[in-house]
Amino acid sequence: IAGITQAPTSQILAAGRRMTLRCTQDMRHNAMYWYRQDLGLGLRLIHYSNTAGTTGKGEVPDGYSVSRANTDDFPLTLASAVPSQTSVYFCASSVGSAGELFFGEGSRLTVL
């Protein structure tokens, strides 16, 4: 049972480098999401996709981009990483836009 797989699980990155966090789900869920989680703050939505071929901006989209070429994959790209992007990133999916979220195990990113 895979569910949602994220890679890498942990990464240290130099500022200014480009980085792509991968997310794959095998549940055929329509909706997918990228969140970041920082100490003392709630989960914050970066980008989302309600269905393959469409994406939307969340609460904190600046510095991030996503694509949704197919149902299963939803990569998150940091074009030029900055230290404020140090965080734990969670990918999630749901059957529809209002349903229970299933989360990946998270990707811990440190930007130096």
Add this chain to the structure above:
Amino acid sequence: GQNIDQPTEMTATEGAIVQINCTYQTSGFNGLFWYQQHAGEAPTFLSYNVLDGLEEKGRFSSFLSRSKGYSYLLLKELQMKDSASYLCAGLDSNYQLIWGAGTKLIIKP
């Protein structure tokens, strides 16, 4: 603006009962979720309330009052494995989730 408030931390004793409160202000309302998150792990779904009242699921129950913008999560017969953060999230009129910062629950023997 939209906001979810919940206590930062709570402590309880093994075998006891604890109630974690959550108040919400959202633009429209399409339900309230509770998730559990153990340290270093991903959140996992606990409950969803969209109508007023109590929903019971084993040792865990969740309550909603839409008129008061209030929910609580009730955990009975506490076990050490219940030590975790509990996240409250409201679904607004655009079906976007608004998350609280989470309540860290510490269980003592």
